[in-house]
Every structure is written in C-alpha cells, then in structure tokens.
Amino acid sequence: MPHRAPDAAPALALRGLVKRFGAKLAVDGIDLAVPTGSFYGLVGPNGAGKTTTLSMATGLLRPDAGTASVHGVDVWSDPTAAKRMIGNLADGVRLFDRLTGEQLIAYTGRLFSLPRDEIVARTADLIDLMDLREAAGVAVADYSAGMTKKVALACALVHAPRLLVLDEPFESVDPVSAANIEDVLRSYTASGGTVIVSSHSMDLVQRMCDHVAIVSNGRVLVAGPVAEVRAGSSLQERFLELVGGRTHAEGPAWLRQS
Template sequence: MKPALVCTDLVKRYGDRTVVDRVGFHIDEGEAYGLLGPNGAGKTTTISMLVGLLRPDGGTVTVGGVDVAADPIAAKRLIGYVPQDIALYPELTARENLRFFGRLYALPRRELAARIGEVLELVGLADRADDRVETYSGGMKRRTNIAVALLHRPRLLILDEPTVGVDPQSRVAILDNVERLVAEGMSLLYTSHYMEEVERVCTRVGIIDRGRLMADGSKRELVAELGGSDRVELVVDGDVEATAEKLRAVEGVSEAVVTGTSSVRLLATGGRHLLPTLIAAASGTAAVTGVEVVEPDLEAAFLHLTGSTLRD
C-alpha cells in the first residue's frame, strides 16, 4: 500500500522571502507523525501546501499516491483537515454543520445520517448535537471540527494545533480520541505547541525551523543526535558572556550558549557529576545562583536543533 503522505522538496516564497525551503517527509499507512517548530517556522504554510490550500513554488505532494497538484479534488477526498482556527458555522447546530459538510463530500443521505451519529458519539457531543455551535465552549467547537474532518472517513487526518485555547477536560478528550483513531489505523499528521502531546501521540517527529526540516525520526533517534549529553541551565550573577566562554573550555561541555541576561545553557556529558567543576569554572567571573539539569529528551533535542523552546 502506498504511503499516506509523501512530500518532496516543498518550497514556498513570498517575494524574496523563502518561508518553506525544500521540506520533505513521509507518513506511512497507520503512522502518527508530529511536526514541531517554534512560531514562524513554516509549519502552517507547509500544511497549507499539503492540503492544497497553497500552491507550492517547488516540490510535490502525494496523498495515498494521488498528486495534490494534478488532481486536487481526489486528493482532498483522502484528507481530513482540522485547522488552527475554528471552521464551523456558529448559527448552525453541530448536526447541521456535519450535514452541510457531508453534502459537500457528496455522501449519500442514508450513509451521512448514520455517519453523523457515529462521529458525534466519537467526540462526545451526541447529547449536544442539536445545540447551536455558538453556544459551545472552545473545546466543544474543536471537537466538532474534528468530527467534520472524520465524517468522510479520510485516509489521512491532519490536526494543526487542535488543543489551542481549549479547556483541560476537552484537551484530554481530544487526545483520547486521537489515540483511539491511531490505534484503529488512522494515518495522522499532528502539530502542537505542547511537547507532551506529540510525545504521547506520535511515533515519529519532524522538527522544522526557519522553513527547513532540521531533523526527522523517532524520539529515540532524535535524542541520540545529542550524543547522550545532558542539558544544564545555569543562572549566574556576574559577567554572563565571560562565564559562558570559560564554561566552553570545561572538558565534557560541548556547547555553552548565553540565553538571557543572567543565564547560560550548556550541553554536557554527565551533567550532574560535572556540576562542581562547572560552578568552580564560573567562579572567577560570576556566582552560580541557580542550576537545572535535564537528561536527554525530545525537548532537549528540539532546543539543540532550533535554539529555542517550542513556545518561543
């Protein structure tokens, strides 16, 4: 069976500015793939090209073997898309919204009626199906949008920041639904500003920054790129630049970067055991007033590759 998604060398320019620069990855059938990047990294532009909302300036996208540029209607029938912004008619009920979008997909009336009941049950809104969407909480609107995306039984589900602005209860419900769909064999592309969501849901991750795909692989593979280094955060009182320079010379430190007016981030082998040496090395230029050691994880890999946190 062909992969659920293959994109190759995607490029998007606005004037002289390249916002997506030769991005390429694939999603296998039944795989959950996370796309991570700080704000402005090019995630949403990439997704807009994947679903046919933007035409690439270079590269190709196929969904289930169908070329999105050559046959966009056929490709879109294979995609369920949940955008960042709510895409519903607030004056209609959830059932009426689903009926409207189902008719756009040309689902037969009898099949559509049954399918509406199934997806409303799945997202936990069967008891509110006939209430207007404008009366819903943010989380309920998100869950309705997911129901719309699932209505036509897509081959690939794309969720772009599906838990932004939702209440904790709805967030848990959304993640539970996503996990259930993946367990049932749904192919998934998932973006989020919450690292723990991606770690929970996805088996493979791509990290995008400044329009380029910096890394692609399983969590284990991405963490392995750090070479077993720990991330050490030091808060110092003194000359932070000079302190960073001294810390770079300590054996076992592979990187020391100034991250604020009084903070230095290091990558170091055996960070906890190295702390006395680091504090002693800093003593000539600054006093260490705070320490945090984080062993290798996906967050550390992200920081290493992009130089920023996921929410920057």
C-alpha cells in the same frame, strides 16, 4: 506507542515544497515522507512554516515549487481524489458557523457524497464522541473555542479519511474530551489510518507520536522515529538544542519581588 501498519507507500510525501510571501521565504524546500499507519508529530517555533507546509500538503495553499502526494495521488494535479482521503483540521479556517453543530457535521458529510442514512448515523456518533450532545442544536458561532475545535475535528472525521492532518487539535479542549479524542486517534492509527499533528506541546508529541519532524525557518532539521530524534534526551531538550534561542533570562530587575 501507536501501532503502524506496514505499507510500502507513504501516506504523505512532500518533495521540495517552497512558499514565499513577498520577500519572506516561509517554506524552504521541505522534503518529508510520512509512513502509512504512523502517528506523526510536526513541531517547531512560531513562524517555522508548519501551518504553511500543512496547508500546501492538503490543497489549501498552492506551493511555489515542489509536490505533495497522498497515498501516491498528487494533491494539486488530482485534488478531488486526494482530498477525499484527507481529514483536515486547519488553523484559522472559518467554519460555516451559522449552522448548528449537528448541521455542520452533516453538511460536511454531504460534501463528501455520503449516503443520507450514513450521514445521520455518523453525525450522531461524532456528537457523542466529542461530548457535544447538549450543544448539537446551537449555532457554532455561539460555541466556545474548545467546542469549536471539537466540532471542526468531527467534520474532519465524518468521511472516515485515510489521512488526518490536525493543526493544534487539543488547543482549548478540556482534558476529558482530549483523553477521549486521544483514544479515538490511537484506535484509528492501529487500524491503518495515519495522523499528522502539529503541536507546541512537546509532552503530547512525545507521548502520542511514533514519528516526529522538527521544523525551523521553513526547513526540516531532523525527522524520523521519536526515539531516534530524541537521541537519549527528552524531545523538549532535543528541540531546544536544534532550534536554539534559549536565553535563561531572569527578566528585568524591576520584575523580581525581592
């Protein structure tokens, strides 16, 4: 399991987060404390409120109520200071995809006021890490889904944030690149960085994370160390037990091949 560096203050603290979209209550008073140095998984069914919660936590979406703070800095009262500590791989956010991969990573470094020499070195390191060397000079608009995910992750890493918030980071990424990225993330948390990953892959979360929260209908059903949340079952079994909806259906008769 990833090592968690001791720290009294949580890397991310969410208190009473609420978000409505018209008549729909997407997030219903979420409270969550993510320990510094942890590898924290956020899992839940489609429409559970995971992406909305992470968007509010990282300053992309203003909550209707509640607070979010990163290492004690309020995301909404001091957004510049908070966002300097966050590396964000958000779902559905458009990239400046007319830039090449190399240009996009470098541009992101400039947004965080990194020195020019540092940007050049970090961009080269990240291109190699993500196995994007051959595509470094190609416009991101022409990237595959997996390559786009990798360059977006490189942008999230370029300023060496204290907190990484990753929404489905391995979706569409090839197995070799995924294994390399896992190694980097484990090293990052071992050094005291914190990762929050939202994923539908229970196996990935159980393998990589030391903490997990199960979310459904905009609420946290259970949260804590993975072993405690599993309670002697697999994470998949515990998830189905808490969330429900499993029907064991065989499908319609016309679909069966006998």
